[in-house]
Amino acid sequence: MEYVKAKTILSKVKNGEEWYGVNYNMNLYRGCCHGCIYCDSRSACYHIENFDTIKIKENALIILERELIKTRKKGVIGIGSMSDTYNPLERKYQITRGALKLINKYNFGVSIDTKSDLITRDIDILKEINEKKDVIVKFTITTTNDDLSKKIEPNVCGSSKRLKAIKKLSENGIFVGIMLNPILPFITDTEENIKEIVKLAHENGAKFIHTYMGMTLRENQKDYYLEALDKEFKGLKQQYIKRYGTRYNCIVPNAKSLYQIFKRECDKYGILYEMKDIIQAYKKKQVQTEQMQLF
Numbered sequence: 001m002e003y004v005k006a007k008t009i010l011s012k013v014k015n016g017e018e019w020y021g022v023n024y025n026m027n028l029y030r031g032c033c034h035g036c037i038y039c040d041s042r043s044a045c046y047h048i049e050n051f052d053t054i055k056i057k058e059n060a061l062i063i064l065e066r067e068l069i070k071t072r073k074k075g076v077i078g079i080g081s082m083s084d085t086y087n088p089l090e091r092k093y094q095i096t097r098g099a100l101k102l103i104n105k106y107n108f109g110v111s112i113d114t115k116s117d118l119i120t121r122d123i124d125i126l127k128e129i130n131e132k133k134d135v136i137v138k139f140t141i142t143t144t145n146d147d148l149s150k151k152i153e154p155n156v157c158g159s160s161k162r163l164k165a166i167k168k169l170s171e172n173g174i175f176v177g178i179m180l181n182p183i184l185p186f187i188t189d190t191e192e193n194i195k196e197i198v199k200l201a202h203e204n205g206a207k208f209i210h211t212y213m214g215m216t217l218r219e220n221q222k223d224y225y226l227e228a229l230d231k232e233f234k235g236l237k238q239q240y241i242k243r244y245g246t247r248y249n250c251i252v253p254n255a256k257s258l259y260q261i262f263k264r265e266c267d268k269y270g271i272l273y274e275m276k277d278i279i280q281a282y283k284k285k286q287v288q289t290e291q292m293q294l295f
């Protein structure tokens with residue numbers, strides 16, 4: 001297990017209100033070992049060496065507590081945008097659990113991105129935060145097929161376990177939903193997959209699904225992805241090169257019709273999918289507090 005030095009943990013998010021209403025961001029670990037073949041955090045622009053080896057940020061909780069004390073403006077802290085904070089080391093070292101206790105102590109809200117059902121271990125603290133502040137949990141689910149998920153997200157629990165975790169969080173009153181992102185061209189961009197994800201989201205208590213009809217590919221990430229395609233999906237690498245060339249935004253060929261199907265299915269089950277509606281729904285506590293302060 002490796003440590004990396006960190007001067008700061010918390011950073012303020014510019015225009016955060018536009019992305020899940022997050023005001024601050026933090027990553028307690030550097031790198032991620034979940035091995036998702038499409039991972040954007042592997043891109044050269046982030047300069048993370050040995051991305052697949054997780055490093056713990058040294059003194060992360062001491063630094064975080066100092067920063068939380070100094071931060072006057074309360075808000076929602078996003079965790080896990082660059083590295084899944086519920087990685088195998090978290091089971092033993094409990095850095096994320098420690099951070100949640102601090103978030104609770106200093107009265108901030110929290111927004112967590114994960115693919116791991118380990119998050120259910122921390123339901124007790126999430127419930128405590130949720131009594132006072134805003135909490136949102138976002139599970140990435142790209143397919144409902146566990147065998148396919150093992151190929152594209154090899155080192156983390158499959159989609160069926162993630163759905164069970166969603167159910168558990170939802171039953172405990174946590175606002176939880178799905179990031180259906182990325183949608184991989186020629187792999188997960190089928191009508192059946194989209195319909196099944198929305199149906200299972202509904203059955204397991206997800207309140208929202210946010211999607212992007214494609215994926216991004218940039219330096220480093222692209223090489224890694226194309227190599228993985230070559231191993232697991234014969235012939236697809238050439239198809240990608242032919243269709244997308246050096247493009248950054250790789251939108252699925254049937255994006256328009258697929259999005260209409262996605263919206264129709266979400267409407268059928270009453271699942272939110274517009275960002276502004278998702279933010280409004282989970283930030284009710286903040287709105288109520290502001291109204292009371294005005295009063």
Ligand code: SF4
Pocket residue numbers: 032033034035036038039040041081082083084115
């Ligand atoms: S869980 Fe997230 S950060 Fe980790 S490899 Fe997968 S996409 Fe990358």
